Amino acid sequence: MLQPVQADHGKINASGWGILRGLVRQTGLHDNKSLPQNYTPALSIHQMPDITIFSNRLKKNFRHWTKWAKRRNIRCYRLYDRDVPEFPIALDLYEQRAHLQEFETGWQIGEEEHARWVEGMRHAASEILELPLAAIVFKQRLRQRGLAQYEKTGCKGENFIVHEGGHLFIVNLEEYLDTGLFLDHRNTRRMVQEKAAGKRFLNLFAYTGSFTVYAAAGGATRSTTVDLSNTYQDWARRNFELNGMDLARHELVRADVFGFLGDATGRCERYDLIVMDPPSFSNSKKMSGVLDVQRDHALLINQCLKLLSDGGELFFSTNLRSFNLDEAALATHSIKEISGQTVPEDFRNRKIHRCWLITR
């Protein structure tokens, strides 16, 4: 049965999105106004909005995807993917916790009504998934550009370890907008592991280094993991240690990928397997210019091609929905879109990312 809410304080940070545990921010778009400290939505079961459509769908999905995941020994997966338009959210299970994200739709809704709506969904998720309410973390994902996406939420959250593909990953559902492990690349990571034996591996825009963990497990002889962020390099190092990787063979490089690619080409470095999964847009102060994946992808891919050994392969991926691969500008004709294999079955949004396998 649904329980009345135990409210604590919603936190809203400068990047314009809120993180909520038992409380809510208003949905006035890009409105950073904090909620009053003593604001408590007086919710009772009777005041809950009608979320029956959502609960019914989640129940059905839970039955289906839990069986599906069990058969495959998958413990982190997507349970609800904007299935019903009135509930534009995604719900991801990370073992004993759940990540509930609301996507921006442009709808206007009052603060209290939104609070009730969110709490209704959290309670439903808690009941159906049989998890404590505190384990259902809610975030609003507003459209934003640049590194804001990787910034802190202002809420420390808790690091915990999840299992995927026989490996261990540190996840935090609250501290950042993203969690440390992108579930939509679960299949791609497995494919990388399958190809990695005896290879020199390069991971660009590596985030928390999960592709490298798989490559190392697959027998990569050495690897280089490049990211601009100290925070994510440190997170990647902890993931490497957690998986018993040899840090002498698996180096971490904090660098702007543009600079790194130029330097590596100058040193005549060679890699047999490269993963490049850039953000759609980045304007970090740590890099000289601005990264725009639509504008820059051909340059980046062509630089990777220079670093590939004979027979070497590049996985290139992007989440930019409007993306167009400029094949004519690439210095190869060996380009195969593999999104059909890389987007996992539990993502009903088949356009969550696109991925290509490119060779010289």
Ligand SMILES: C[S@@+](CC[C@H](N)C(=O)[O-])C[C@H]1O[C@@H](n2cnc3c(N)ncnc32)[C@H](O)[C@@H]1O
């Ligand atoms: C979309 S995430 C990459 C996800 C990762 N491939 C994965 O699947 O786990 C983007 C990452 O790019 C990094 N980044 C952004 N601009 C960069 C740049 N110019 N050079 C290096 N890293 C950059 C960010 O710090 C962030 O970790």
